[in-house]
Amino acid sequence: MNERPGNQLFxxxxxxxxxxxxxxxxxxxxxxxxxxxxxxxxxxxxxLIPQTAVAPIEAACQAGHYDFAALGEAIATAGNSAxxxxxxxxxxxxxxxxxxxxxxxxxxxxxDVMDTGLVLQLRSALALIxxxxxxxxxxxxxxxxxxxxxxxxxxxxxxxxxxxxLGMKIAGWLGAVTRSRQRLQQLKPRLLVLQFGGAxxxxxxxxEQAMPIAQALAEELKLTLPDQPWHTxxxxxxxxxxxxxxIAGSLGKLGRDISLLMQTEAAEVFEPSAxxxxxxxxxxxxxxxxxxAVLISAATRVPGLLSTLFSAMPQEHERSLGLWHAxxxxxxxxxxxxxxxxxxxxxxxxxxxxDAERMARNLDLTQGLVLAEAVSIxxxxxxxxxxxxxxxEQCCKRAVAERRHLRAVLGDEPQVTAELSxxxxxxxxxxxxxxxxxxxxxxxxxxxxxxxxx
Numbered sequence: 001m002n003e004r005p006g007n008q009l010f011x012x013x014x015x016x017x018x019x020x021x022x023x024x025x026x027x028x029x030x031x032x033x034x035x036x037x038x039x040x041x042x043x044x045x046x047x048l049i050p051q052t053a054v055a056p057i058e059a060a061c062q063a064g065h066y067d068f069a070a071l072g073e074a075i076a077t078a079g080n081s082a083x084x085x086x087x088x089x090x091x092x093x094x095x096x097x098x099x100x101x102x103x104x105x106x107x108x109x110x111x112d113v114m115d116t117g118l119v120l121q122l123r124s125a126l127a128l129i130x131x132x133x134x135x136x137x138x139x140x141x142x143x144x145x146x147x148x149x150x151x152x153x154x155x156x157x158x159x160x161x162x163x164x165x166l167g168m169k170i171a172g173w174l175g176a177v178t179r180s181r182q183r184l185q186q187l188k189p190r191l192l193v194l195q196f197g198g199a200x201x202x203x204x205x206x207x208e209q210a211m212p213i214a215q216a217l218a219e220e221l222k223l224t225l226p227d228q229p230w231h232t233x234x235x236x237x238x239x240x241x242x243x244x245x246x247i248a249g250s251l252g253k254l255g256r257d258i259s260l261l262m263q264t265e266a267a268e269v270f271e272p273s274a275x276x277x278x279x280x281x282x283x284x285x286x287x288x289x290x291x292x293a294v295l296i297s298a299a300t301r302v303p304g305l306l307s308t309l310f311s312a313m314p315q316e317h318e319r320s321l322g323l324w325h326a327x328x329x330x331x332x333x334x335x336x337x338x339x340x341x342x343x344x345x346x347x348x349x350x351x352x353x354x355d356a357e358r359m360a361r362n363l364d365l366t367q368g369l370v371l372a373e374a375v376s377i378x379x380x381x382x383x384x385x386x387x388x389x390x391x392x393e394q395c396c397k398r399a400v401a402e403r404r405h406l407r408a409v410l411g412d413e414p415q416v417t418a419e420l421s422x423x424x425x426x427x428x429x430x431x432x433x434x435x436x437x438x439x440x441x442x443x444x445x446x447x448x449x450x451x452x453x454x
Contacts (some may be wrong), residue, residue, distance in 0.1 A: 014294060016132075019339035021331040022124045025068040031060035031117035034083055034221070039108060042216035047210050049103040056097035057104060060089055080325075082110035083307030107198055107206040109211070109317065111231050115195035119223065122240065123192055123295045125241050125335045126184065132342040133181050133247070134453060140174040141347045141446045143167075147314075148442045151431040152268055153370060160370050163363060163431040166269070168438040169257065171445035173349075175452035176250035183243045190242050194218040197229025200318045232315035234327070240332055244338045245306045252299020252339045258299065258348060262289045272351025289324070291348040298341035305334050363431050372396050374434045375410065375425070382419045391415055410430040 040057040043049045074084030086105045094101040148167035153160045203210035218225040261269035271291050308330045312323040380388035398408045407429050410416045
Protein backbone atom coordinates (compact mmCIF):
# COMPACT_ATOMS: atom_id res chain seq x y z
CA MET A 1 0.00 0.00 0.00
CA ASN A 2 1.08 3.58 -0.52
CA GLU A 3 2.63 5.71 2.15
CA ARG A 4 0.66 8.39 3.88
CA PRO A 5 1.03 11.83 2.31
CA GLY A 6 3.93 13.75 3.82
CA ASN A 7 5.91 16.95 3.45
CA GLN A 8 7.87 16.19 0.31
CA LEU A 9 8.52 19.68 -1.11
CA PHE A 10 12.08 19.90 0.19
CA UNK A 11 13.04 16.22 0.07
CA UNK A 12 14.65 16.34 -3.38
CA UNK A 13 16.79 19.28 -2.29
CA UNK A 14 17.91 18.07 1.11
CA UNK A 15 17.70 14.26 0.87
CA UNK A 16 18.88 11.66 -1.63
CA UNK A 17 16.00 9.64 -3.02
CA UNK A 18 17.65 6.27 -2.40
CA UNK A 19 18.23 7.16 1.25
CA UNK A 20 14.64 8.28 1.73
CA UNK A 21 13.55 4.92 0.33
CA UNK A 22 15.59 3.18 3.02
CA UNK A 23 13.78 5.12 5.73
CA UNK A 24 10.31 5.45 4.25
CA UNK A 25 7.39 3.64 5.92
CA UNK A 26 7.78 0.68 3.60
CA UNK A 27 11.50 0.46 4.37
CA UNK A 28 10.87 0.53 8.11
CA UNK A 29 8.12 -2.09 8.00
CA UNK A 30 9.98 -4.39 5.63
CA UNK A 31 13.09 -4.61 7.81
CA UNK A 32 10.97 -5.48 10.85
CA UNK A 33 9.25 -8.17 8.81
CA UNK A 34 12.66 -9.39 7.66
CA UNK A 35 13.49 -9.91 11.32
CA UNK A 36 10.31 -11.93 11.89
CA UNK A 37 10.90 -14.13 8.83
CA UNK A 38 14.52 -14.71 9.83
CA UNK A 39 13.46 -15.55 13.39
CA UNK A 40 11.12 -18.23 12.09
CA UNK A 41 13.86 -19.72 9.91
CA UNK A 42 16.34 -19.67 12.82
CA UNK A 43 13.92 -21.33 15.22
CA UNK A 44 13.07 -23.97 12.65
CA UNK A 45 16.81 -24.64 12.10
CA UNK A 46 17.24 -25.28 15.81
CA UNK A 47 14.07 -27.36 15.96
CA LEU A 48 12.00 -25.09 18.21
CA ILE A 49 9.23 -24.71 15.63
CA PRO A 50 8.19 -26.99 12.78
CA GLN A 51 9.71 -26.35 9.36
CA THR A 52 6.19 -26.23 7.92
CA ALA A 53 5.55 -22.95 9.78
CA VAL A 54 8.34 -21.08 8.02
CA ALA A 55 6.84 -20.68 4.54
CA PRO A 56 3.49 -19.23 5.75
CA ILE A 57 5.33 -16.78 8.01
CA GLU A 58 7.71 -15.74 5.22
CA ALA A 59 4.82 -15.28 2.80
CA ALA A 60 3.18 -12.81 5.15
CA CYS A 61 6.43 -10.88 5.74
CA GLN A 62 6.00 -8.57 2.77
CA ALA A 63 5.47 -4.89 3.55
CA GLY A 64 3.12 -4.47 0.61
CA HIS A 65 0.48 -6.47 2.48
CA TYR A 66 0.10 -3.85 5.21
CA ASP A 67 -1.79 -0.60 5.61
CA PHE A 68 0.77 1.91 6.87
CA ALA A 69 -1.85 4.49 7.75
CA ALA A 70 -3.64 1.97 9.95
CA LEU A 71 -0.34 0.96 11.54
CA GLY A 72 0.38 4.59 12.25
CA GLU A 73 -2.92 5.00 14.02
CA ALA A 74 -2.30 1.84 16.05
CA ILE A 75 1.17 3.02 17.11
CA ALA A 76 -0.43 5.96 18.91
CA THR A 77 -2.08 3.48 21.27
CA ALA A 78 0.51 0.69 21.34
CA GLY A 79 3.54 2.90 21.99
CA ASN A 80 5.75 1.39 19.30
CA SER A 81 5.52 0.08 15.74
CA ALA A 82 6.29 -3.57 16.43
CA UNK A 83 3.26 -4.35 18.61
CA UNK A 84 0.56 -3.55 16.01
CA UNK A 85 2.69 -4.94 13.19
CA UNK A 86 3.14 -8.32 14.89
CA UNK A 87 -0.58 -8.41 15.66
CA UNK A 88 -1.54 -7.81 12.03
CA UNK A 89 1.19 -10.19 10.89
CA UNK A 90 -0.37 -12.93 13.03
CA UNK A 91 -3.78 -12.30 11.50
CA UNK A 92 -2.32 -12.46 7.98
CA UNK A 93 -0.71 -15.81 8.72
CA UNK A 94 -3.74 -17.24 10.56
CA UNK A 95 -5.96 -16.53 7.57
CA UNK A 96 -3.97 -19.04 5.54
CA UNK A 97 -2.24 -21.29 8.06
CA UNK A 98 -3.68 -21.27 11.57
CA UNK A 99 -1.00 -23.51 13.07
CA UNK A 100 1.91 -21.33 11.83
CA UNK A 101 0.45 -18.27 13.56
CA UNK A 102 1.30 -19.65 17.02
CA UNK A 103 5.03 -19.55 16.19
CA UNK A 104 5.26 -15.91 15.11
CA UNK A 105 7.57 -13.65 17.17
CA UNK A 106 8.36 -16.51 19.53
CA UNK A 107 10.77 -15.41 22.28
CA UNK A 108 11.31 -11.91 20.89
CA UNK A 109 10.27 -8.52 22.20
CA UNK A 110 9.17 -5.38 20.36
CA UNK A 111 12.52 -3.69 20.73
CA ASP A 112 14.29 -6.68 19.23
CA VAL A 113 12.17 -6.24 16.12
CA MET A 114 12.58 -2.48 15.91
CA ASP A 115 16.28 -2.25 16.77
CA THR A 116 17.32 -5.07 14.48
CA GLY A 117 15.10 -3.62 11.77
CA LEU A 118 16.89 -0.31 12.28
CA VAL A 119 20.30 -2.00 12.02
CA LEU A 120 19.22 -3.54 8.71
CA GLN A 121 18.20 -0.09 7.51
CA LEU A 122 21.49 1.37 8.71
CA ARG A 123 23.38 -1.31 6.82
CA SER A 124 21.70 -0.15 3.63
CA ALA A 125 22.25 3.50 4.57
CA LEU A 126 25.90 2.83 5.32
CA ALA A 127 26.42 1.23 1.93
CA LEU A 128 24.93 4.29 0.20
CA ILE A 129 27.03 6.70 2.24
CA UNK A 130 30.24 4.73 1.71
CA UNK A 131 29.62 4.58 -2.03
CA UNK A 132 29.04 8.32 -2.27
CA UNK A 133 32.03 9.10 -0.07
CA UNK A 134 34.28 6.91 -2.24
CA UNK A 135 33.01 8.63 -5.37
CA UNK A 136 33.46 12.04 -3.77
CA UNK A 137 36.99 11.12 -2.74
CA UNK A 138 37.82 10.09 -6.30
CA UNK A 139 36.43 13.35 -7.67
CA UNK A 140 38.34 15.43 -5.14
CA UNK A 141 41.56 13.53 -5.82
CA UNK A 142 41.20 14.25 -9.53
CA UNK A 143 40.50 17.93 -8.92
CA UNK A 144 43.33 18.28 -6.40
CA UNK A 145 45.82 16.97 -8.96
CA UNK A 146 44.32 19.12 -11.70
CA UNK A 147 44.82 22.30 -9.69
CA UNK A 148 47.90 21.27 -7.72
CA UNK A 149 49.90 24.25 -9.03
CA UNK A 150 47.12 26.82 -9.42
CA UNK A 151 47.92 29.66 -6.98
CA UNK A 152 45.27 31.59 -5.10
CA UNK A 153 45.28 33.73 -2.02
CA UNK A 154 45.31 31.89 1.25
CA UNK A 155 42.87 33.53 3.62
CA UNK A 156 43.14 33.68 7.40
CA UNK A 157 40.52 35.53 9.46
CA UNK A 158 38.88 36.15 6.05
CA UNK A 159 41.83 38.30 4.99
CA UNK A 160 44.53 37.63 2.41
CA UNK A 161 47.42 35.74 4.02
CA UNK A 162 50.04 34.05 1.81
CA UNK A 163 49.57 32.15 -1.46
CA UNK A 164 48.30 28.58 -1.45
CA UNK A 165 47.03 26.48 -4.34
CA LEU A 166 43.53 25.43 -5.20
CA GLY A 167 44.79 21.85 -5.28
CA MET A 168 45.98 22.18 -1.69
CA LYS A 169 42.60 23.50 -0.59
CA ILE A 170 40.82 20.63 -2.35
CA ALA A 171 43.30 18.18 -0.79
CA GLY A 172 42.13 19.43 2.60
CA TRP A 173 38.56 18.52 1.69
CA LEU A 174 39.78 15.15 0.42
CA GLY A 175 41.63 14.35 3.64
CA ALA A 176 38.47 14.86 5.69
CA VAL A 177 36.52 12.56 3.36
CA THR A 178 39.18 9.87 3.62
CA ARG A 179 39.20 9.99 7.42
CA SER A 180 35.42 9.67 7.50
CA ARG A 181 35.62 6.62 5.24
CA GLN A 182 38.16 5.12 7.63
CA ARG A 183 35.91 5.78 10.62
CA LEU A 184 32.96 4.10 8.93
CA GLN A 185 35.03 1.01 8.20
CA GLN A 186 36.19 0.87 11.79
CA LEU A 187 32.72 1.14 13.34
CA LYS A 188 31.00 -1.45 11.15
CA PRO A 189 31.75 -4.42 13.45
CA ARG A 190 30.23 -2.53 16.38
CA LEU A 191 27.18 -1.24 14.49
CA LEU A 192 26.05 -4.16 12.34
CA VAL A 193 24.98 -6.46 15.15
CA LEU A 194 21.81 -8.31 16.09
CA GLN A 195 19.48 -7.07 18.82
CA PHE A 196 17.85 -10.10 20.44
CA GLY A 197 17.18 -10.29 24.15
CA GLY A 198 13.48 -10.94 24.68
CA ALA A 199 11.48 -9.35 27.45
CA UNK A 200 14.31 -8.16 29.72
CA UNK A 201 17.38 -9.19 27.80
CA UNK A 202 17.77 -12.73 29.18
CA UNK A 203 16.04 -14.72 26.41
CA UNK A 204 14.56 -16.80 29.21
CA UNK A 205 11.53 -17.71 27.10
CA UNK A 206 13.74 -19.77 24.80
CA UNK A 207 15.41 -21.80 27.54
CA GLU A 208 18.49 -23.80 26.54
CA GLN A 209 17.85 -23.12 22.88
CA ALA A 210 18.32 -19.37 23.30
CA MET A 211 21.94 -19.09 22.20
CA PRO A 212 21.67 -21.48 19.23
CA ILE A 213 18.62 -19.54 18.03
CA ALA A 214 20.38 -16.20 18.53
CA GLN A 215 23.38 -17.38 16.53
CA ALA A 216 21.17 -18.79 13.79
CA LEU A 217 19.16 -15.56 13.66
CA ALA A 218 22.34 -13.49 13.32
CA GLU A 219 23.47 -15.74 10.49
CA GLU A 220 20.10 -15.51 8.74
CA LEU A 221 20.31 -11.70 8.80
CA LYS A 222 24.06 -11.62 8.07
CA LEU A 223 24.68 -9.68 11.26
CA THR A 224 27.14 -10.29 14.08
CA LEU A 225 25.90 -11.72 17.37
CA PRO A 226 27.06 -9.22 20.02
CA ASP A 227 28.35 -10.10 23.46
CA GLN A 228 24.92 -9.31 24.92
CA PRO A 229 21.66 -7.50 24.04
CA TRP A 230 21.97 -3.71 23.97
CA HIS A 231 18.41 -2.53 24.58
CA THR A 232 19.49 0.40 26.74
CA UNK A 233 23.16 0.63 25.71
CA UNK A 234 22.94 2.98 22.76
CA UNK A 235 26.60 3.79 22.13
CA UNK A 236 26.61 1.83 18.85
CA UNK A 237 23.97 4.04 17.29
CA UNK A 238 25.39 7.23 18.77
CA UNK A 239 28.85 6.40 17.44
CA UNK A 240 27.41 6.04 13.95
CA UNK A 241 25.47 9.26 14.34
CA UNK A 242 28.65 11.00 15.51
CA UNK A 243 30.58 9.93 12.42
CA UNK A 244 27.70 11.15 10.28
CA UNK A 245 27.95 14.43 12.16
CA UNK A 246 31.63 14.64 11.27
CA ILE A 247 30.79 13.96 7.63
CA ALA A 248 28.13 16.67 7.66
CA GLY A 249 30.56 19.13 9.22
CA SER A 250 33.34 18.32 6.75
CA LEU A 251 30.97 18.75 3.83
CA GLY A 252 29.76 21.98 5.39
CA LYS A 253 33.36 23.21 5.40
CA LEU A 254 33.59 22.35 1.71
CA GLY A 255 30.36 24.18 1.01
CA ARG A 256 31.43 27.20 3.03
CA ASP A 257 34.71 27.50 1.14
CA ILE A 258 33.03 27.25 -2.24
CA SER A 259 30.34 29.75 -1.34
CA LEU A 260 32.98 32.25 -0.23
CA LEU A 261 35.03 31.68 -3.39
CA MET A 262 31.84 32.30 -5.41
CA GLN A 263 31.23 35.69 -3.82
CA THR A 264 31.22 38.50 -6.35
CA GLU A 265 34.26 40.08 -4.73
CA ALA A 266 36.26 36.84 -5.08
CA ALA A 267 34.69 35.10 -8.11
CA GLU A 268 37.43 32.46 -8.26
CA VAL A 269 35.60 29.11 -8.10
CA PHE A 270 31.99 28.37 -9.02
CA GLU A 271 29.51 25.56 -8.77
CA PRO A 272 28.72 24.10 -12.19
CA SER A 273 26.10 26.07 -14.04
CA ALA A 274 22.86 24.62 -15.37
CA UNK A 275 19.63 26.06 -16.75
CA UNK A 276 17.60 27.52 -13.90
CA UNK A 277 20.23 26.72 -11.29
CA UNK A 278 20.99 29.34 -8.66
CA UNK A 279 18.81 32.05 -10.10
CA UNK A 280 16.77 34.69 -8.32
CA UNK A 281 13.04 35.33 -8.49
CA UNK A 282 13.74 39.00 -9.13
CA UNK A 283 17.42 39.52 -10.08
CA UNK A 284 18.31 38.05 -13.49
CA UNK A 285 22.05 38.34 -12.88
CA UNK A 286 22.20 36.16 -9.77
CA UNK A 287 24.18 32.92 -9.60
CA UNK A 288 23.62 31.55 -6.15
CA UNK A 289 25.59 28.64 -4.61
CA UNK A 290 22.55 26.40 -4.20
CA UNK A 291 24.57 23.22 -3.75
CA UNK A 292 26.79 24.75 -1.09
CA ALA A 293 23.64 25.89 0.70
CA VAL A 294 22.60 22.25 1.22
CA LEU A 295 26.03 21.35 2.58
CA ILE A 296 25.98 24.25 5.03
CA SER A 297 22.36 23.56 5.97
CA ALA A 298 23.06 19.91 6.81
CA ALA A 299 26.13 20.89 8.82
CA THR A 300 23.89 23.27 10.77
CA ARG A 301 21.01 20.86 11.36
CA VAL A 302 22.81 17.59 12.13
CA PRO A 303 24.52 18.70 15.38
CA GLY A 304 21.13 19.45 16.96
CA LEU A 305 19.84 16.03 15.96
CA LEU A 306 23.04 14.44 17.22
CA SER A 307 22.56 16.14 20.57
CA THR A 308 19.23 14.31 20.84
CA LEU A 309 21.02 10.98 20.42
CA PHE A 310 23.50 11.88 23.14
CA SER A 311 20.73 13.13 25.39
CA ALA A 312 18.91 9.81 24.93
CA MET A 313 21.85 7.68 26.06
CA PRO A 314 21.18 7.41 29.85
CA GLN A 315 18.29 4.99 29.38
CA GLU A 316 16.59 3.44 32.38
CA HIS A 317 17.32 -0.13 33.45
CA GLU A 318 16.49 -2.77 30.81
CA ARG A 319 14.00 -0.81 28.69
CA SER A 320 13.68 2.93 28.27
CA LEU A 321 10.68 5.20 28.53
CA GLY A 322 10.78 8.09 26.07
CA LEU A 323 14.54 8.18 25.48
CA TRP A 324 14.41 5.21 23.12
CA HIS A 325 11.42 6.81 21.43
CA ALA A 326 13.42 10.00 20.87
CA UNK A 327 15.81 8.07 18.62
CA UNK A 328 13.25 6.71 16.19
CA UNK A 329 13.14 9.60 13.77
CA UNK A 330 16.41 11.23 14.76
CA UNK A 331 19.06 8.88 13.38
CA UNK A 332 17.14 8.28 10.12
CA UNK A 333 16.86 12.04 9.62
CA UNK A 334 20.62 12.42 10.15
CA UNK A 335 21.20 9.75 7.50
CA UNK A 336 18.87 11.53 5.10
CA UNK A 337 20.49 14.93 5.61
CA UNK A 338 23.98 13.53 5.12
CA UNK A 339 22.85 11.69 1.99
CA UNK A 340 21.48 14.90 0.51
CA UNK A 341 24.66 16.75 1.39
CA UNK A 342 26.76 14.05 -0.29
CA UNK A 343 24.71 14.15 -3.47
CA UNK A 344 25.10 17.92 -3.71
CA UNK A 345 28.82 17.69 -2.93
CA UNK A 346 29.24 15.24 -5.80
CA UNK A 347 27.46 17.58 -8.19
CA UNK A 348 29.40 20.62 -7.04
CA UNK A 349 32.90 19.16 -7.02
CA UNK A 350 32.63 17.20 -10.24
CA UNK A 351 31.81 20.29 -12.27
CA UNK A 352 33.83 22.99 -10.50
CA UNK A 353 34.37 26.03 -12.67
CA UNK A 354 37.69 27.68 -11.92
CA ASP A 355 38.85 31.16 -12.97
CA ALA A 356 42.64 30.98 -12.58
CA GLU A 357 43.09 34.45 -14.08
CA ARG A 358 40.80 35.93 -11.45
CA MET A 359 42.79 34.13 -8.77
CA ALA A 360 45.97 35.71 -10.09
CA ARG A 361 44.38 39.17 -10.15
CA ASN A 362 43.06 38.71 -6.62
CA LEU A 363 46.50 37.66 -5.44
CA ASP A 364 47.74 41.04 -6.62
CA LEU A 365 44.92 43.03 -4.99
CA THR A 366 47.24 43.98 -2.14
CA GLN A 367 50.02 44.83 -4.60
CA GLY A 368 52.54 42.36 -3.33
CA LEU A 369 51.71 42.48 0.37
CA VAL A 370 50.76 38.80 0.45
CA LEU A 371 54.42 38.01 -0.23
CA ALA A 372 55.91 40.29 2.42
CA GLU A 373 56.63 37.21 4.53
CA ALA A 374 58.68 35.67 1.73
CA VAL A 375 60.92 38.75 1.57
CA SER A 376 61.13 39.03 5.35
CA ILE A 377 62.25 35.40 5.76
CA UNK A 378 65.13 35.80 3.32
CA UNK A 379 66.10 39.23 4.58
CA UNK A 380 66.12 37.99 8.19
CA UNK A 381 68.93 35.58 7.33
CA UNK A 382 71.07 38.56 6.34
CA UNK A 383 70.19 41.35 8.76
CA UNK A 384 68.44 39.56 11.64
CA UNK A 385 64.81 38.68 12.29
CA UNK A 386 63.71 41.77 14.24
CA UNK A 387 65.39 44.18 11.85
CA UNK A 388 63.95 42.44 8.80
CA UNK A 389 60.46 42.24 10.28
CA UNK A 390 60.43 45.92 11.26
CA UNK A 391 61.81 46.96 7.88
CA UNK A 392 59.21 44.99 5.93
CA GLU A 393 56.45 46.25 8.20
CA GLN A 394 57.43 49.87 7.43
CA CYS A 395 57.67 49.16 3.72
CA CYS A 396 54.20 47.57 3.74
CA LYS A 397 52.72 50.59 5.49
CA ARG A 398 54.38 52.88 2.95
CA ALA A 399 53.07 50.80 0.05
CA VAL A 400 49.51 51.07 1.40
CA ALA A 401 49.79 54.77 2.17
CA GLU A 402 51.30 55.60 -1.22
CA ARG A 403 49.15 53.07 -3.10
CA ARG A 404 52.25 51.58 -4.67
CA HIS A 405 53.26 47.99 -5.30
CA LEU A 406 55.44 46.51 -2.58
CA ARG A 407 58.04 45.64 -5.23
CA ALA A 408 58.47 49.31 -6.10
CA VAL A 409 58.72 50.37 -2.46
CA LEU A 410 61.29 47.67 -1.70
CA GLY A 411 63.27 48.71 -4.78
CA ASP A 412 63.50 52.21 -3.36
CA GLU A 413 64.62 51.09 0.09
CA PRO A 414 68.43 51.14 0.43
CA GLN A 415 68.46 48.72 3.36
CA VAL A 416 66.65 46.20 1.17
CA THR A 417 68.52 46.71 -2.08
CA ALA A 418 71.81 46.45 -0.21
CA GLU A 419 70.92 42.84 0.56
CA LEU A 420 68.60 41.73 -2.25
CA SER A 421 69.16 42.13 -5.99
CA UNK A 422 66.34 43.13 -8.37
CA UNK A 423 66.21 39.54 -9.65
CA UNK A 424 65.91 38.22 -6.11
CA UNK A 425 63.08 40.64 -5.34
CA UNK A 426 61.25 39.67 -8.52
CA UNK A 427 61.57 36.00 -7.59
CA UNK A 428 60.42 36.54 -4.01
CA UNK A 429 57.37 38.51 -5.12
CA UNK A 430 56.19 35.85 -7.57
CA UNK A 431 53.37 33.79 -5.92
CA UNK A 432 54.40 30.69 -7.87
CA UNK A 433 57.68 30.64 -5.97
CA UNK A 434 56.13 30.75 -2.50
CA UNK A 435 53.86 27.74 -2.40
CA UNK A 436 55.88 25.74 0.09
CA UNK A 437 54.73 22.13 0.48
CA UNK A 438 51.38 22.62 -1.27
CA UNK A 439 52.32 20.05 -3.92
CA UNK A 440 53.41 17.56 -1.23
CA UNK A 441 50.15 17.92 0.70
CA UNK A 442 48.20 17.12 -2.45
CA UNK A 443 50.31 14.07 -3.20
CA UNK A 444 49.94 12.78 0.35
CA UNK A 445 46.17 13.30 0.44
CA UNK A 446 45.71 11.57 -2.91
CA UNK A 447 47.96 8.70 -1.84
CA UNK A 448 45.97 8.13 1.34
CA UNK A 449 42.74 8.16 -0.65
CA UNK A 450 44.17 5.71 -3.17
CA UNK A 451 45.41 3.36 -0.43
CA UNK A 452 41.93 3.23 1.08
CA UNK A 453 40.26 2.69 -2.28
CA UNK A 454 42.62 -0.04 -3.48
